Amino acid sequence: MTDLNKSNNDNTDKNTDNINSATEQPLNGVDSNVNSQQVSIKAWSQKLLVVILCIASFYGGWKSYESNMVNDCNANGGQMIEGKRTLICQLS
Numbered sequence: 001m002t003d004l005n006k007s008n009n010d011n012t013d014k015n016t017d018n019i020n021s022a023t024e025q026p027l028n029g030v031d032s033n034v035n036s037q038q039v040s041i042k043a044w045s046q047k048l049l050v051v052i053l054c055i056a057s058f059y060g061g062w063k064s065y066e067s068n069m070v071n072d073c074n075a076n077g078g079q080m081i082e083g084k085r086t087l088i089c090q091l092s
Contacts, residue, residue: 066087070080073089081088
């Protein structure tokens, strides 16, 4: 009876060794390269998206500030005059 238990244990050990070796080694070397390229492309696309969102946020904030300044000028009875690079509020 001890011989049967010993042979079962030996077979179980061999089966787990085969499973572990199959999961550790990819079937071909291309799999690891493809995964690293996908991660790299994803990282660059995320960085580009962040830059675009930052630029859009800055532009939106700038236009919002301009709009608030025009509204404040009009509320105080003034009129906006466009300069070369600035907006000037001229009170009457």
